[in-house]
Amino acid sequence: MLDVTTIILTYNEELHIRRCLENVCSFSKKVYVIDSPSTDNTVEICKEFPQVEVVVHPYPGNQAQQFNWAIDHLLIETGWVLRVDADEYLLPELVDELMEKLPVLSEDIAGLEFKRRHIFMGKWVKSGVYPVAIMRMFRYGKARYDNRLMDEHLVLSEGQSVVFDHDFCDHSLINISDYCRKHIQYAHREAAQLVSETYHFYSGIQHPDAMKYGCQTMETRKKKSRYLKLPMFWRCFAYFLYRYILKGGFRDGKEGFLFAFIQGWWYRTLVDAKLLECKRYINSTNICTNTPEGQSEIKKYIAEHWNIFL
DSSP, rough: OEEEEEEEEEEOOOTHHHHHOOOOOOOOEEEEEEEEOOOHHHHHHHHTTTTTTEEEEEOOOSOOOOOOOOHHHHHHOOOEEEEEEEEEEHHHHHHHHHHHHHOOOTTTTTEEEEEEEEEEEEEESSSOOOOOEEEEEEEEEEEEEEOOOOSSOOSSSSSSEEEEOOOOOOOOOOOHHHHHHHHHHHHHHHHHHHHHTTTTTOOOOOOOOGGOOOTHHHHHHHHHHHHSOOOOOHHHHHHHHHIIIIIIGGHHHHHHHHHHHHIIIIIIHHHHHHHHHHHHOHHHOOOOOHHHHHHHHHHHHHHHHHHOOO
């Protein structure tokens, strides 16, 4: 076993959790499942694995806060912490790489980044966005998530990160209807994040050293900042063309088209629609956005219409 504690956040994940646990229990000394709580058989499945401990904690509103609560309150006795989602798993090549490299890493390496492989409708979508390296493992006590509703990332308090060679898989088994419903929820969260940043009443961890993020995180956020300066709705179509044509998403057939369309065009259009909806509400009610009272009214609107509580 590796000197690793794995933490998994769950809510009604009976479709995925057994596959995930079979994967991480093969190399983790301890596995914590932080449940929100679920109303399906997620917890019952977890009980089949002796090294898994389920901790029920009410969902605080975003995954960053839930994970940070976990690392602040759980008994973690290993040197490393791994975060995976219930619909994810590490490929055998990445596990072997961890077995080989983890025991001999220098002390200045505090974070590990793995390349994410999207499996969509049973097919590896090789073009469009792959590979994106994400920090998912860190030395205990040296990282936490920045407090964001969407696009949250681990931030190192010291040390640096390194990118490993092999992949972990993001492999959801839900159907297209549920997949789209899930992205509607994501759109609400991302729109709320953008509105709150625009009017300066919600912020995440601001770290003075950008290199404390993963190697690709800051570059990705710079690209997103440039994207947000483009005209609404047109930018969604441009992003789809970028992923599907320029980045070669068309090479992945029907699955590649659907993946690029749903994530790159439809989802991003939905985010813009929510932003437009909120702006029209602000304009129609003459809210003064730079006052506490005005910001409170915007938060109230987001809570009532998008079920996001800031």
